[in-house]
Structure formats: C-alpha cells, structure tokens
Amino acid sequence: MVAEPDSALLKHASQDVEAFSQIVAAYQTPVFNLCYRMLGDPQEAEDAAQETFWRAFQALHRYDHSRSFLTWLLSIAAHYCIDQLRKRRTPVESIQEWMDEILPGSSPNPETQYTQLEESQRIQQLLMRLEPHERAVLILRYWYEMSELEMAEMLSISTSAVKSRLHRARQKMALLWKEQQSRYTSKESAHEAPAY
Structure with missing residues (x-):
C-alpha cells in the first residue's frame, strides 16, 4: 500500500x-x-x-x-x-475458498504466470457481469484486502449490507464461473479429433 x-x-x-x-x-x-x-x-x-x-x-x-x-x-x-x-x-445475469483460489497470487513459474493471466482475464469478464455494487465489494475485498468495516465506511453502507453484498457477489461469481467452465469444456470436447 x-x-x-x-x-x-x-x-x-x-x-x-x-x-x-x-x-x-x-x-x-x-x-x-x-x-x-x-x-x-x-x-x-x-x-x-x-x-x-x-x-x-x-x-x-x-x-x-x-x-x-x-x-x-x-x-x-x-x-x-x-x-x-x-x-x-450493464445487464447482470459461496464460495470463499473458490474466490481465494482463483484470485491473483504470485509465482515465478512462467507457465503458471501465463495461466494466471488467462484466469485474470476470465475473472475480469465475470466481474463485468455483476451489478456495480457487487463488483465494488469483491474488488475492495480481494484486490485491496479491505475489512468489512473499511468497505462500509468507504461505500457509506452498513457492515451488514457489506456482508450481504459480498455473499451475493460470491454466489453469482461462482455460478458464472461454473457456467463459463462448462462452456470451455464443451468447446474443447467439440474440437477433439475423433478416434479411429
């Protein structure tokens, strides 16, 4: 900081x-x-x-x-x-561990860094599908590591509203992520060469 x-x-x-x-x-x-x-x-x-x-x-x-x-x-x-x-x-269409798992980390491995860049781009696409107030709490929590109290102060809302928004935003992100994963899996299986 x-x-x-x-x-x-x-x-x-x-x-x-x-x-x-x-x-x-x-x-x-x-x-x-x-x-x-x-x-x-x-x-x-x-x-x-x-x-x-x-x-x-x-x-x-x-x-x-x-x-x-x-x-x-x-x-x-x-x-x-x-x-x-x-x-x-913008139209919009639990999972604490999932968020912790997919959000930015550091690794010296170039292959891992490339994978993380891809993941970061996919996460950005998913963030853009959330409502602005949901996106804000996720960004402040995971990218700026702010406490619920800090977020409440910053966004001029109660801490219970922050908790509620975080909960809904995590759920939506998880559903969007699963939806995206199934689309990628479908595309990959469609491109696989038939076995002879």
Whole structure:
C-alpha cells in the first residue's frame, strides 16, 4: 500500500495544482487499478481516474485527516465508477475458498504466470457481469484486502449490507464461473479429433 501523504502536503495541495500532482503521482496506480476492475476498459478507467483526482482536488478541503487518505480517494473512485456503470445499465445475469483460489497470487513459474493471466482475464469478464455494487465489494475485498468495516465506511453502507453484498457477489461469481467452465469444456470436447 502507498504511504499516507503528510498533512503539510495535503494542505498545500488543496490550494496548488502543482503540489496536488505529487499526490496524483503517488496514488495513480491504485486508483487506475480500481477503476479498471470496476469498468473493465482501460480508456474508461483512465478517464475515471482523472475524474477521481479532479473530484478529490475539489473536495480536499473537506478531507477528514483521521481517515486513511487512500480509502478516501478510492471511495471517490468507487462511487464515480458505480455511477458510470448505472448509466450504462450493464445487464447482470459461496464460495470463499473458490474466490481465494482463483484470485491473483504470485509465482515465478512462467507457465503458471501465463495461466494466471488467462484466469485474470476470465475473472475480469465475470466481474463485468455483476451489478456495480457487487463488483465494488469483491474488488475492495480481494484486490485491496479491505475489512468489512473499511468497505462500509468507504461505500457509506452498513457492515451488514457489506456482508450481504459480498455473499451475493460470491454466489453469482461462482455460478458464472461454473457456467463459463462448462462452456470451455464443451468447446474443447467439440474440437477433439475423433478416434479411429
């Protein structure tokens, strides 16, 4: 995780675009990554990240220094992305261990890395089929490792709502994953050469 900016920089950045650019440089990667996971398109994610920083700059004087700056910034990004997805009206059509198993890990093995890249792309496709609020909790939980309390604070909902959304999102992801697996299996068996 990125280190918290000091209060002097934040105070200066609220009045000076050049000083704020230091904050942008420090936080652009996590903000872009969240936007990309939410929106699924690099160009849209870039636009959303820029909009996030613009909104943060405008609201910096209201930032509560007792909160994590990254959490505050990602909250702005998540809300903006959810709004964008609502405008799109993306159609949507348990499993804790399954999520832990398929989500990003690190391995030096090139074959494993290639497989993980394929898995990551398939996961991104599945994420795009979830409702925006379900996608948000999965991304914050598994990619940013936030607690239910942090997510509740960030999304302005109760912890019980976070738990409920996580539960539904995991179930949907599992069903979508099984559906996708059966399609891949069907395609592979259709391409197998007949035995003579």
